[in-house]
Amino acid sequence: MIRLGVIAVIVLLFSGCRDNQPEYEIPVTATGFSLPDSIRKMSEKAKKESILGRMLFFDPIVSRDSSLSCGSCHLPAAAFGDRLPVSIGVQKRLSGVRNTPPLFNLFWRSSFFKDGGIPRLEQVAIAPMQSHKELDLPLEQLSLRLQQHPGYVKRFEQVYQQLPDPYTITRSLAWFQRSLVSGSSPYDHWLAGDSSALSQEARQGFSLFISNGCAQCHTGLAFSDDRYYHIGLPTEGIDYGRSQISIKWEDYGKFRVPTLRNLSFTPPYMHDGSIPTLDSVVSYYVRGGSGHPLQDKKIKAFQLSDTGKRALISFLEALNDSVFISWPSYQPTPSDYQD
Amino acid sequence: MKKLLFFVLLLGLQACKDPEVTNPGPVPVAGTTSLNLQLEHYFGNEAIVLNQFTYNTGQNTLGFSNIQYFISGVQLKKADGSWISVPGYAQFTAQSISSGTTQFTEVPKGLYEGIRFNIGVDSVANHTDPSIWPNGHPLSIMEGGPMHWSWNSGYIFIKVEGQYEIPGNPMGGFAYHIGRDDLLLEVKEEGIVLNLQENPASVIFRMDLKKYFNDPNTFTVSPETSFTHSTVNDTVADQLFQNMHSMMTLVAVNP
Numbered sequence: 001m002i003r004l005g006v007i008a009v010i011v012l013l014f015s016g017c018r019d020n021q022p023e024y025e026i027p028v029t030a031t032g033f034s035l036p037d038s039i040r041k042m043s044e045k046a047k048k049e050s051i052l053g054r055m056l057f058f059d060p061i062v063s064r065d066s067s068l069s070c071g072s073c074h075l076p077a078a079a080f081g082d083r084l085p086v087s088i089g090v091q092k093r094l095s096g097v098r099n100t101p102p103l104f105n106l107f108w109r110s111s112f113f114k115d116g117g118i119p120r121l122e123q124v125a126i127a128p129m130q131s132h133k134e135l136d137l138p139l140e141q142l143s144l145r146l147q148q149h150p151g152y153v154k155r156f157e158q159v160y161q162q163l164p165d166p167y168t169i170t171r172s173l174a175w176f177q178r179s180l181v182s183g184s185s186p187y188d189h190w191l192a193g194d195s196s197a198l199s200q201e202a203r204q205g206f207s208l209f210i211s212n213g214c215a216q217c218h219t220g221l222a223f224s225d226d227r228y229y230h231i232g233l234p235t236e237g238i239d240y241g242r243s244q245i246s247i248k249w250e251d252y253g254k255f256r257v258p259t260l261r262n263l264s265f266t267p268p269y270m271h272d273g274s275i276p277t278l279d280s281v282v283s284y285y286v287r288g289g290s291g292h293p294l295q296d297k298k299i300k301a302f303q304l305s306d307t308g309k310r311a312l313i314s315f316l317e318a319l320n321d322s323v324f325i326s327w328p329s330y331q332p333t334p335s336d337y338q339d
Numbered sequence: 340m341k342k343l344l345f346f347v348l349l350l351g352l353q354a355c356k357d358p359e360v361t362n363p364g365p366v367p368v369a370g371t372t373s374l375n376l377q378l379e380h381y382f383g384n385e386a387i388v389l390n391q392f393t394y395n396t397g398q399n400t401l402g403f404s405n406i407q408y409f410i411s412g413v414q415l416k417k418a419d420g421s422w423i424s425v426p427g428y429a430q431f432t433a434q435s436i437s438s439g440t441t442q443f444t445e446v447p448k449g450l451y452e453g454i455r456f457n458i459g460v461d462s463v464a465n466h467t468d469p470s471i472w473p474n475g476h477p478l479s480i481m482e483g484g485p486m487h488w489s490w491n492s493g494y495i496f497i498k499v500e501g502q503y504e505i506p507g508n509p510m511g512g513f514a515y516h517i518g519r520d521d522l523l524l525e526v527k528e529e530g531i532v533l534n535l536q537e538n539p540a541s542v543i544f545r546m547d548l549k550k551y552f553n554d555p556n557t558f559t560v561s562p563e564t565s566f567t568h569s570t571v572n573d574t575v576a577d578q579l580f581q582n583m584h585s586m587m588t589l590v591a592v593n594p
Contacts, residue, residue, distance in 0.1 A: 117491040122468050126480070127489035139470065140481045166470035166480040243571040245491050247519060252571070 024051050027327045029183030031192040034221060036107050039181060046175055048159045050329075051336060053176025055155070056169065058332040061145060062129060063090050064136040070128070070173070073100045076330050079262035079321075080104060080180060085273030089134040096133055097239050099273030102266045104182040104324060105259070108222045114255045114271050116228065117245040121174040126166075139166040151337065182261055182324035183221075190318070198318055204308075205315025212302045214285075217257045223319070228254035229296040232289030233270055241271075253294055261319045278313050373539035374446045376413070376456070378431055379438040379590065380406050383549040386438070392502065396552040398559040399503045401513075403548070407432045407486060408497035409460050409477065413443055416453030416529060423447060428460070430477040430486065440541075448536055453529035458583070459496030462520045466492050488568070494518055497583075499551065503560040513565040515579055522569060522580050528589045543590040554585040 024047040026039060038046065056062060058071040073087040073095070074080040080103035089095040098114055112118040118127070128134040129142060137145075146152040146164035153163060160168045187206075189197035198206070209215060219225045228242040228251060235241055235253035242251035255271040263269070268276045275281050284290075286309070288301030304312065324330075380387045382394040392402035413425040429441035459465075464478060469487050472479035478494070480487060486495045496518040504510045526544065533540055552558045556578040567575040 113490065119466060119492055120468055122470065123489070123492060126470070126487070130487075130489045138480075138485070143481065165474065170468075170470045240571055247521070247571045249572060 024048075024054075024179075024329045026179055026181045026329070027184055027323050029181060030185075030188035033183035033188055033192075035181065035183070039107055039179060042179065045159075046179070049172050049175035050179045051176075052155055052159050053172035053174070054330075054333060055336040056173055057176050059337070061149070062135055062137060062142055065090055067091075068135060070125070070135075071332060073134075074103055076327075076332075077265065077325050078102070079182070079265040079325055080330075081266040083267055085268050087134075089131070090136045093133045095128075095131070098271055099268065101258070102262060103177050104180040104262065105222060106177055106180065108226075110226055114258075115240075115242045115245045116256055121178055122170045124177065125170055125173045139169060142169060180324075180330060182321040184323040185261065185321040186318040187315075188321075199314060201311045201314040202318040203315075205311035205313065205318075208304070208308050208312050209315055212304070213298065213300075216298055218260050223260040224257040226256065228256055229298070230254045230292070230294045231270070231299060232292040232295035233272060233274060234290075234292065235272075239272070260316055262321055262324065263316055264320045265325055278316060279309070282309055282312055370448055371445050372448050372535050372537065374413070374415075374425060374443045374535060375440050375539060375541040376410065376429070376443065377438065377440040377541055377543040378410075379543065379545045381545050381547050381549075383547065387548065390501075392504075394549070396549065396558070396560075398552070398557065399505055401501055401503050401552075401560070403499065403501040405432075405498055405500040406546075406548070408458050409486070409494060410441065410456055410458065411460050411464065412455075412457040412525075414455050415446070415449075415451040415533065415535075416455075417449065418452060422453075422455070423449075428464070428477040430482060442539075446535055450536055451531075451533040453527070453531060454533060454542055455525060455527035457523050457525055458587075459518065459523040460494045461523070465494055465518075465520060469494070488516075488518065493520075496522060496524070499548065503565070505559075505561065511560075511562060511565055513560050515567050515575070517567065517569055517576055517580055517583070519569045519576075522576065524580070524583050524587075526587045531589070531592050533592055534594060538594075541591075541593040543593070545588050545590045547586050547588065550586040551579065551582050554582055556582050558582065 024042075026042065029035065042050070056070075057074075058069050060066045060069045060072070062069055068090055073082050075082055081100050085099060086097060087095040087100045101114065106112070106121055109121075112121065112124045113127070118124055126139055130138045143165045146156070146169070156162065156164045156168050159172065162168060186197040186202070217225050217227070217229060230241070230253045233253075240252060242254040242256075243249060263278060267278070268274070269278070269281045275284060282304070285299065286302060286304045289295050289299040385394075387394070387403055387406070389403055389405075392400065394401045394403070408431050410429040410431065413427070414422040415425060416422050425443045425446050427443050427445070429443075431439045431441070460478065469478060469480050474481045476482065486498065487493070488495060495516045498514070498516050500514045501512070502510050503513050533542065552560075558564070558578055564575050567573050567579070569576040
């Protein structure tokens with residue numbers, strides 16, 4: 001009995017020692033799910049950066065009045081989006097005119113934001129921090145704020161050997177976001193050879209997804225061709241879309257094709273959050289969009305029975321990854337803030 | 340032999356020591372001198388005093404609260420007609436004074452016959468991650484945060500901000516933020532004698548904001564035209580950019 005007790009104490013002691021090491025793992029993905037090596041075999045440095053990024057991501061210290069964090073609008077349970085048409089910024093200001101994008105598998109992206117205005121993940125955090133309608137705390141001010149905070153100074157020096165500044169803040173936030181991997185949906189397991197992972201109805205929906213041309217734009221593992229289209233929703237006087245970046249009139253009202261993964265966690269839909277349910281989104285495309293003069297020619301009306309519609313939605317639901325939204329390394333972690 | 344080995348080992352250990360890190364400031368480079376670029380801000384013949392509401396464009400009465408811009412791509416023309424580049428960026432902020440001087444320290448000594456520079460930032464720097472620049476660098480977010488458009492990965496090349504009045508109407512604010520790769524303004528002056536053979540020299544340019552609102556486009560500030568973020572088909576940005584071509588003039592070259 002005494003011997004058992006001693007062993008238990010030793011095990012506990014060793015467990016305590018392990019707490020000093022970064023405990024940060026990406027979720028297991030379905031076999032064959034393609035990940036870059038930098039993510040699949042994350043270095044210890046990248047894990048430390050991700051932990052620091054997670055700490056910042058969920059800390060309201062990043063907003064002017066310390067009321068909101070990045071995670072206030074990018075909720076893990078909502079696949080790092082939220083469930084509002086448009087998020088609410090500091091002092092209850094509407095954060096703009098666009099629906100908050102979910103965050104995962106960002107390593108597949110060639111640019112960021114719905115208009116593709118940002119070329120690299122390290123720059124993504126700058127806009128919401130600087131925007132008066134979102135966090136309203138420019139990076140230079142956040143840097144000074146963090147430099148007054150011994151806990152952050154210590155952690156930044158441990159990870160980067162330098163004080164919090166725009167460079168290190170954006171690196172750590174980028175690593176946390178880059179590490180958000182969602183590749184364990186029923187569809188992924190079905191692709192990997194588990195024939196029981198998709199129901200008969202979802203498989204029928206997959207056939208309809210292909211035969212009705214959805215995969216022309218929602219293509220590949222990302223379910224997005226990463227290009228920009230006008231899908232017929234009115235944007236006049238509201239949002240220039242891609243043209244704001246390209247300065248080309250033909251890009252007016254175009255937005256990047258979004259992924260279709262994890263849709264059930266991220267209503268409402270479309271770039272402006274104007275369509276509340278998946279059922280309504282499918283109906284919109286079955287109708288052939290709105291007929292807006294700038295609408296892309298690829299969007300055409302098609303026949304779909306009620307059974308077919310249910311099947312198509314069943315397939316879209318098979319792209320949900322419940323492992324991702326509850327993965328422990330991606331959750332707010334109180335121990336991050338303990339000295 | 341042992342002594343030699345010991346000496347080599349000692350040298351090796353010395354090399355492994357962390358170098359002492361200090362901030363040496365600008366280091367003079369052999370064969371180089373300094374060029375001082377002075378920018379004056381005028382409205383017609385009058386030096387601008389910020390927050391003084393007295394400037395009449397013919398369409399409006401204006402006051403300026405902020406004139407802020409980047410200088411980049413400085414080049415000097417040699418006698419053989421070729422242009423040499425002077426490295427460096429500068430950011431002018433006229434929030435409290437009506438003129439400013441910036442110094443470019445790595446100018447090859449020589450006699451030059453022309454100068455050109457950009458108001459704005461070249462396309463490479465414009466699309467570089469702004470957080471990579473160290474504190475103190477003109478392009479650093481710590482310095483120029485308000486001069487960076489976070490949503491489109493680019494810098495605001497020039498800001499002109501203040502208040503305006505149309506007779507008979509209440510006062511309003513204006514904010515003109517010009518920037519985009521295609522809105523980079525080149526300022527060029529040739530046929531000058533710029534003697535940088537030994538000592539530093541100064542070149543003084545004047546920015547005339549009366550021309551910014553009048554030449555060649557007669558521009559009226561109104562609620563509909565009171566701001567620009569240089570977006571697509573932005574007639575405010577396009578008109579003001581056309582006017583920017585006339586607003587810079589050479590005042591003097593010293594010595």
